[in-house]
Amino acid sequence: MVFGRCVQILIDTPNPLSYLARGGEPMRTIERIFGRSPFAPLRKHLQKVGECVEKMDELLALVEKDQWDEVEERAAEVSRLEHEADHIKEDIRNHIPKPLFTAVDKGRLLELLTIQDRIADAAEDVCVLMTFARLPMKPDLAEKFASYRKINVQAFEQAAEIMNNIDGLIRAGFGGAEAEAMREMVRRVAHSEHEADIVQRDLLRTLFNMESELSHGGFYLWMRVIRKLSDVSNQSENLANCVRTTLETK
Numbered sequence: 001m002v003f004g005r006c007v008q009i010l011i012d013t014p015n016p017l018s019y020l021a022r023g024g025e026p027m028r029t030i031e032r033i034f035g036r037s038p039f040a041p042l043r044k045h046l047q048k049v050g051e052c053v054e055k056m057d058e059l060l061a062l063v064e065k066d067q068w069d070e071v072e073e074r075a076a077e078v079s080r081l082e083h084e085a086d087h088i089k090e091d092i093r094n095h096i097p098k099p100l101f102t103a104v105d106k107g108r109l110l111e112l113l114t115i116q117d118r119i120a121d122a123a124e125d126v127c128v129l130m131t132f133a134r135l136p137m138k139p140d141l142a143e144k145f146a147s148y149r150k151i152n153v154q155a156f157e158q159a160a161e162i163m164n165n166i167d168g169l170i171r172a173g174f175g176g177a178e179a180e181a182m183r184e185m186v187r188r189v190a191h192s193e194h195e196a197d198i199v200q201r202d203l204l205r206t207l208f209n210m211e212s213e214l215s216h217g218g219f220y221l222w223m224r225v226i227r228k229l230s231d232v233s234n235q236s237e238n239l240a241n242c243v244r245t246t247l248e249t250k
Helices: 002-012 016-021 025-034 040-064 071-095 106-129 139-171 176-209 216-248
Strands: none
Touching: 040 071, 040 106, 040 139, 040 216, 071 106, 106 216, 139 176, 139 216, 176 216
16 A cells, blocks of 8 residues: 555656655655665675774784784784675675665675675785784884875775765765765775875885895785785775766766
């Protein structure tokens, strides 16, 4: 009976798609039946990914101060969080809604989920690499590495903000000021990723100048850490661009 009422309203409405986009009575009823947002499960996963990135950030801040005593324990915590994120990911894959009444198709949701998963994997990999050896951290290297860490984390936080605000854009019908604000947020993520590339080049120059002071293993490990950390900003940009693509195809 309730659903019949929704159908009748849509029949009587001159522009039913616009009415649904504005959150009219049929859409509110559909949301109660089928769930408010297909992005809600992805945000749950993203929250756990954010915990991985946050704990990675804390671990690296300790390393910059040459404080290694807690590194093993912190890395184990990140691995635990990444494992929890994997459980959420699999649950989403097994129960993701069908295209009916969702703002985007299943393939797009799975693509967003995969990108988020790569960010959690990168955070875990960085932390695990740091448990292999106590890498020398001279003041100049520590300062540049700290800048590199912060800009990578910033890119993730900006991308997460986009995901956390996407429902408002859906309700606005993927247009207007909300859409332009979202595109500006995407541009900010791209800028942060570009800044991360610039800082990375400077950091690598510093590292190569120290090459004679490092063992072959230490130099190789530093290179792996720097490259793996770049995945955080790279995948954050991919996440933002995936959202942008979703908007532009609506």
